[in-house]
Amino acid sequence: MAQASPWKRKLKNNITGYLFLLPTILVLGTFLFLPVFYSLYLSGHKVNLLGEVSYKWIGADNFVRMSGDERAWIALKNTASFALFVVPLQTAFAIMLAVILNAKLRFKNFFRIVFFMPTVTSSAVLSLIFMWIYNSNGLLNKFLELIGLQGYNWLGDPAVAMKAIMLMNIWSTAPFFMVVFLAALQDIPDALYESAMLDGAGAWRRFFSITLPLLKPATFFTVVMGIIGTFQLFDQSYIFSAGSGGPNNSTLTVALLIYQYAFKNLDFGYASALAVALAAVIMIVTLIQRKLFAEEKLN
Amino acid sequence: MKKKSGLVVLSLMLVAVLMLSACGKSGGNGNSGTGATNNGAGEPTKEPSAEQVTVTLAGWGASPEEQDLLNQTLKEFEAKYPNIKVNYEVIADQYMDVIKTRLIGGEGPDVFYLDAFEAPGLIEHNVLEPLDQYVTPEFDVTDFEKPMLDAFKQEGVTYGFPKDFSTLxxxxxxxxxxxxxxxxxxxxxxxxxxxxxxxxxxxxxxxxxxxxxxxxxxxxxxxxxxxxxxxxxxxxxxxxxxxxxxxxxxxxxxxxxxxxxxxxxxxxxxxxxxxxxxxxxxxxxxxxxxxxxxxxxxxxxxxxxxxxxxxxxxxxxxxxxFTVAYVMNKQSKQKEAAWQLISYLTGKEGMKTWTSKGFALPTRKSVSQELGYDKDELRGAIVAGAAYATPWQAGxxxxxxxxxxxxxxxxxxxxxxxxxxxxxxxxxxxxxxxxxxx
Structure with missing residues (x-):
């Protein structure tokens, strides 16, 4: 009995553990893993769900189709250029805000609340507010006129429509990362700054030689999260273009394209394939970053 | 050892409670559905043989005045057919996405609005009930403006009757x-x-x-x-x-x-x-x-x-x-009642109420003449366009x-x-x- 029991006891313990996990497993399974596997399954099929339901296995055809889909390439290009523009700027902006708040300011808490406000506001609501600001007779154009510059048709002109979304996105996401940097800043020991000052380092020198290098883990986190977030851009371009991705595909993002194929064309198979491809792209970009940051860490 | 078996019992109970609560929820939903239909069963109605049924009707939102007018039309319908209760719901945004998703899930409304431009797509997917078999001579199909009716026809089969229209x-x-x-x-x-x-x-x-x-x-x-x-x-x-x-x-x-x-x-x-x-x-x-x-x-x-x-x-x-029709969901369980609703809303009586205030123009020639929109100072030009208009539709x-x-x-x-x-x-x-x- 004593010999058989350790194995049995282990099993019993494990069962208890899994039972405790069961609610979480059920919830995650239903709402996370099941959809992930289902969309993997769908991506290899030609699917018709409306009317007569049919699944036809077509192998990698959906992925082959992607290479010839001009709008998919435009969407990827738009999304990538969006990330390339937004991520560095939002990171720099976040560091700047964090450094300002970390300085010994008056009314520090007041500024903290003001800076953080855009992040706690719903992005759908922000988009609607910004649509008013970007209106041809809106606040931004009036301001530009006031300082003698020419206004734009921000939402209707393909040349600037995406820029308008970029500006808004930087403004609304930077404060979240500001909080990350603020926490990291407070971890930097004052002694470092004091000794640097004794050595005669100026404010800039201290910022570039102490603050920035010590913020590297936070910066890595920010850049990774920023890239994932920007690659999944949907709501803002959806609201700005009323779902079309126009004018001239200039606000078309991959997530918006997936939505169009799934719900406008009811082509769930191809839409799932696009979603899988987007996940792969995000994963690859993140891995590359990890490699870059990790190598520098060794030095 | 004893303690551990207690934990097993506890976690089992937790699971059981979770499962039961989930079941209870769906059971409740099922009951509320039949509850509505049973409600009036005891009451005496004009046609005692007819069972009390609920028909769901879905449409997109409009101005409050228009909404009131539709509610009035529906009230008149319910007064005329006391055994049918209309459950009218407004889909506020992305109407077609919601309708398509609900049709896929088997939760589609019995009767819903359909824009002519979306009609060929849904007809092709075979989710709309062909309506020809329900039509009675009194319904008078020839009374409809032909281009508007044709927008909901495919290969001679009619899938919807236009409720109103407008030209530019x-x-x-x-x-x-x-x-x-x-x-x-x-x-x-x-x-x-x-x-x-x-x-x-x-x-x-x-x-x-x-x-x-x-x-x-x-x-x-x-x-x-x-x-x-x-x-x-x-x-x-x-x-x-x-x-x-x-x-x-x-x-x-x-x-x-x-x-x-x-x-x-x-x-x-x-x-x-x-x-x-x-x-x-x-x-x-x-x-x-x-x-x-x-x-x-x-x-x-x-x-x-x-x-x-x-x-x-x-x-x-x-x-x-531009025209919009009432169509019937092929999976509807109350097809007879659903047809009754469609035939009333697109019939002479219902259409007259619905278009009486000029928010929408009637697709029936007789109603149009009766309400005199062809001679209306502002609407005359819109009515005149119907004769040569291109319907917004292309496969x-x-x-x-x-x-x-x-x-x-x-x-x-x-x-x-x-x-x-x-x-x-x-x-x-x-x-x-x-x-x-x-």
Whole structure:
């Protein structure tokens, strides 16, 4: 009995553990893993769900189709250029805000609340507010006129429509990362700054030689999260273009394209394939970053 | 050891509770569904043999006045058929996405609104109930305006009956016309062009009022494609709007914007749509439908405007017609009652109530005559267009065709690309997507 029991006891313990996990497993399974596997399954099929339901296995055809889909390439290009523009700027902006708040300011808490406000506001609501600001007779154009510059048709002109979304996105996401940097800043020991000052380092020198290098883990986190977030851009371009991705595909993002194929064309198979491809792209970009940051860490 | 078995029991209980609560929830839902139908079973009704049934009706939102009118029509229906209860629900946004998703999930409403432009797609997917078998002689199908009825027909089978319609008419600002010394509304495109140039007003290099307010999208420009013999789509459902004939018509639209600088889209002056642009006095002429009349009346009361039929293009009359029908879900469990609802709402009696206030125009000739909209000062031009209008519809592939057209046409309209190239590009991409989806 004593010999058989350790194995049995282990099993019993494990069962208890899994039972405790069961609610979480059920919830995650239903709402996370099941959809992930289902969309993997769908991506290899030609699917018709409306009317007569049919699944036809077509192998990698959906992925082959992607290479010839001009709008998919435009969407990827738009999304990538969006990330390339937004991520560095939002990171720099976040560091700047964090450094300002970390300085010994008056009314520090007041500024903290003001800076953080855009992040706690719903992005759908922000988009609607910004649509008013970007209106041809809106606040931004009036301001530009006031300082003698020419206004734009921000939402209707393909040349600037995406820029308008970029500006808004930087403004609304930077404060979240500001909080990350603020926490990291407070971890930097004052002694470092004091000794640097004794050595005669100026404010800039201290910022570039102490603050920035010590913020590297936070910066890595920010850049990774920023890239994932920007690659999944949907709501803002959806609201700005009323779902079309126009004018001239200039606000078309991959997530918006997936939505169009799934719900406008009811082509769930191809839409799932696009979603899988987007996940792969995000994963690859993140891995590359990890490699870059990790190598520098060794030095 | 004892403690551990206690934990096992505890976690088992937790699981059981979770599962039970989940079951209880779905059970409750099932009960509430049948509860509604059982409610009136005990009450005596006019037809005691008839069972009490609930029919769900889904539509998109409209102005409060319109909503009241529909509710009134439904109340009259329920009074006439006491055994049928109508459960009316408004889908506020992205109507077709919601309807399609619900149809996929088997939770679709029994009866719902369907825009003519979406009809071929749903008919192709075989989710709509053919209605011919239900039609009785009293329903009088021939009374409907033929183009509106045909929009919901495929191969001779009728899938929906149009509840109302509107064509586009020319709305013009009488005060602006007087100031510019234009006596009568333009009747040809050349006259429209001349009038628009005269009516355009600039202040400090910035246009504050366009002569003509235009919507650069396929739904509003389809008749311009057809004016010189062009087509939106061919027999195979492929896009065909890059033909020289089609481009010729569209060129007139883009030239007025880029060469004459006498037309603009609502966004350029910060308006949301043509009616608003017109109401704010930022355009002297717009092509809009019946929906603009109640809007202008409630938002811009003092505006002095008139309507006229659209100017002729290439010597031919043309306009767009938009229509919406009531259709029945093929999976409906209350088909008889659902038909009763459709036949009442699109019948002479129901349609008269629904269109009595002029928010919508009747698709039945008899109702139209009775209410006298053909002689109405503002609505006469809209009714007259029905005779030669192009219904907004072009096969099941229209969503793809439209998306690519709108994307490229705006670009050409803004002067960023040449119209021929833009249309060629839109057509090629659309046809590639259509081929890939097959």
């Amino acid at each position: 008419a020319m709305f013009y600002n009488k005060k602006d016309f007087e100031e510019a010394g234009i006596a009568a509304p333009p009747t040809t495109w050349e006259e429209l062009q001349a009038a628009a140039i005269k009516l355009t007003k600039k202040e400090g290099g910035k246009t504050v009022r366009f002569g003509f307010g235009v919507a650069p999208e396929l739904a509003r420009q389809m008749f311009m494609i057809q004016a010189f013999g062009g087509r939106v789509a061919d027999e195979n459902g492929n896009a065909a709007y890059a033909s020289p004939e089609a481009v010729k018509g569209l060129q007139l639209v883009t030239d007025m914007h880029n060469v004459d600088k006498a037309s603009g889209e609502p966004k350029e002056v910060g308006a949301g749509w043509g009616g608003e642009m017109f109401g704010q006095g930022k355009a002297s002429i717009v092509f809009e439908g019946n929906w603009a009349i109640p809007f202008l009346e409630s938002n811009y009361k003092d505006l002095d405007y008139g309507t006229a039929e659209l100017p002729t293009v290439n010597g031919k009359q043309g306009t767009m017609a 099941a592939t229209l969503p793809t065709i439209m998306n690519n057209f709108n994307n490229q046409f705006v670009d050409a309209f803004m002067g960023n690309s040449k119209l021929e190239d833009a249309m060629k590009k839109a057509q090629d991409v659309a046809n590639k997507e259509i081929a890939a989806a097959k």
